[in-house]
Amino acid sequence: MNKTIISEIFSLFENKGSILKYGNENVTQLEHALQCAELVEKNNFSKEIITAALLHDIGHLLYDKNDPIYEGKDGYHENLGADYLSNYFGEEVTRPIRAHVESKRYLSAVEKGYYDLLSEASKASLVVQGGSFTKEEAEEFINKPFMKDAVELRRFDDQAKILNKKTPNIYHFKHYVEESLKI
Numbered sequence: 001m002n003k004t005i006i007s008e009i010f011s012l013f014e015n016k017g018s019i020l021k022y023g024n025e026n027v028t029q030l031e032h033a034l035q036c037a038e039l040v041e042k043n044n045f046s047k048e049i050i051t052a053a054l055l056h057d058i059g060h061l062l063y064d065k066n067d068p069i070y071e072g073k074d075g076y077h078e079n080l081g082a083d084y085l086s087n088y089f090g091e092e093v094t095r096p097i098r099a100h101v102e103s104k105r106y107l108s109a110v111e112k113g114y115y116d117l118l119s120e121a122s123k124a125s126l127v128v129q130g131g132s133f134t135k136e137e138a139e140e141f142i143n144k145p146f147m148k149d150a151v152e153l154r155r156f157d158d159q160a161k162i163l164n165k166k167t168p169n170i171y172h173f174k175h176y177v178e179e180s181l182k183i
Contacts, residue, residue, distance in 0.1 A: 005088045006177055009055065010170055016061050023067075024121035026163045029060055034167040035160035040153070041173070048092035049149055051180040053156060054173050055085060056097045074128045078102075093180050095146035096153045101129050103154035106141050108132035119161060 017030035025032070037054035045053075059077030060067050062084055067075060082098035104122065107114045109132040118126065126132070133141060141147055 003178075006174065006181075009058065009177070010174070012058070012061050013170055020061065020067075022057070022060070022161065023125060025119060025161045027161055027165075029057060030170070031165070031167070032160050033057060034170065034173075035162060035165055036153075036156050037173050037176075038167045039156040039159055041176075043156075045149075045152070046092070047176040047179045048090070049096065049153060050173060050176040051089065052093045052096040052149075053153055054170075054177065055081065055093070056100050056153060056157065057081065058084065058097075072124075072128055074125075074130075088182060089180055090182055091146060092149075096150040099141075099144075099147055099150035100154050100157055102133075102141055103147070103150045104158075105130060105133045106138050106147075106151060107154060109135065109138045110142075118158065122158065 013030050013033060017033065018028055020029045021027070022029050022032040027035070033054050033056075036056065037050055040050050040053040057077065059075070059079070059081030062077075062080050063075065067077070078098050078101045082094040085097065086094045104118075104126055108118075108126060115123070115126075115132070142151070
């Protein structure tokens with residue numbers, strides 16, 4: 001059964017993800033996922049964080065209709081994706097996925113200049129997603145389990161939007177995904 005979910009996930013990325021744009025960026029969901037996973041892999045993170053990087057935006061692919069973000073609404077794709085994946089992967093994978101939007105809110109609050117580095121689409125989605133954290137919210141957030149990993153994932157997420165960038169294909173990352181599955 002666990003091998004079946006990998007086939008389903010990869011098929012979703014190869015079919016829907018290869019045509020669906022990543023928000024209002026110039027890359028597709030698949031291109032964004034591959035760029036993010038490659039960056040995490042090159043920086044020697046664990047198989048679970050590489051898996052989270054590859055799958056962090058799967059929630060965008062799970063909507064029956066259009067992604068609410070295109071209408072300026074928060075569809076909570078991070079929760080949709082983490083909930084979907086939680087039957088197959090542990091918290092090392094799902095918590096950073098669930099927290100990658102909050103990580104943007106966190107970094108916007110605590111890191112001078114971070115907001116200015118965001119793409120225009122990320123700045124617009126930040127507003128819809130609740131804006132920067134307060135100091136108190138930021139302190140509470142970063143002390144939860146796996147949030148430091150989520151913040152690192154977010155940094156790579158922000159960099160993974162390069163048009164026509166060559167990356168390995170999705171099957172390059174398959175062994176990380178397989179090894180990260182719950183037994």
